[in-house]
Structures are given as C-alpha cells and as structure tokens.
Amino acid sequence: MTTIEPTVREAIDVTVGQYADGLRNGDVALLREAFKPTAVVCGYIDTELYVKDLDFLCQFVAETPSPASQGEPYACETTSVEVHGGVAVVTVAERHYVQYDYVTSLHLVVEDGRWWIVSKLFNGTPSPS
Numbered sequence: 362m363t364t365i366e367p368t369v370r371e372a373i374d375v376t377v378g379q380y381a382d383g384l385r386n387g388d389v390a391l392l393r394e395a396f397k398p399t400a401v402v403c404g405y406i407d408t409e410l411y412v413k414d415l416d417f418l419c420q421f422v423a424e425t426p427s428p429a430s431q432g433e434p435y436a437c438e439t440t441s442v443e444v445h446g447g448v449a450v451v452t453v454a455e456r457h458y459v460q461y462d463y464v465t466s467l468h469l470v471v472e473d474g475r476w477w478i479v480s481k482l483f484n485g486t487p488s489p490s
Contacts, residue, residue: 365444369471373442373449376469376476381437384458387427389419397470397477404483406461418481425459433457447471461485 376395383392393415400415411417428435434457441452448470455463465483469476 365442369444370442372474373444373451373469373476374439376478377439377451377453377467380467380478381453384422384437385427385435386429387422387425389423392419392422395478397479400479400481402481404481404485406485407487428458433459449476457488460488462488
C-alpha cells in the first residue's frame with residue numbers, strides 16, 4: 362500500500378470534514394465548499410436509485426431538518442483513503458443521517474493544492490432503531 366503524505370491526508374480530511382459538518386448541521390454553504398460545482402451524486406436509498414447533481418443534494422439538505430437540530434447522533438467515519446497522484450477515493454461510514462445509515466465513496470481531485478469532491482456514490486439503509 363502506498364503511504365499518503367501527511368499534508369495530503371490533512372487536506373483531504375479538511376474536505377471530508379466540510380462534507381460531514383455540512384450534512385450534520387444543515388449548512389449548505391459549507392457543504393458546497395467541499396464539492397466542485399459540477400459534482401454528481403449517485404446511489405441508492407433503500408431501493409430507490411438517485412442520479413443527481415450537487416444542487417439536488419444541497420436542496421435536500423436545505424429543506425430537511427439537520428441531524429444536529431433533531432438531536433440525531435449523526436457520525437461520519439472515514440474507513441479508507443486511497444490516493445493515486447491527483448485523485449483520491451475516500452470511503453466513509455455514515456450513521457443516523459435522517460434515519461438512514463450510508464456507505465459512501467467520495468471521489469476527489471486536487472487542484473492548486475485543494476482537494477474537491479467530484480462525485481459521491483452511496484448506499485443507504487434504514488438505521489437500526
């Protein structure tokens with residue numbers, strides 16, 4: 362396995378943190394800071410397939426009470442990070458986001474030293490009670 366430079370890992374963690382904090386707090390502006398404007402969001406919630414753009418995700422977050430405002434224990438844990446040159450794949454386990462748990466792959470690119478999410482691929486299942 363290739364070793365990830367600490368400064369690269371820190372920069373990726375900042376972007377993933379913006380993503381998680383944006384979802385946790387319903388902060389669309391912070392969420393947008395993590396993504397390239399042309400990013401795509403694809404995956405399943407239960408059996409329903411979503412193939413959408415970033416605006417769809419941001420609209421959903423804006424219109425849905427955030428986990429923080431509902432006292433929901435949302436958690437986003439990074440389970441793996443792979444970096445290959447200027448691209449990275451980060452897998453996160455998300456728990457209790459609006460009553461669903463997700464396994465999410467975030468695909469990132471680096472531009473001028475800044476890592477950006479260009480796609481989100483996810484699978485959501487109902488959170489256990």
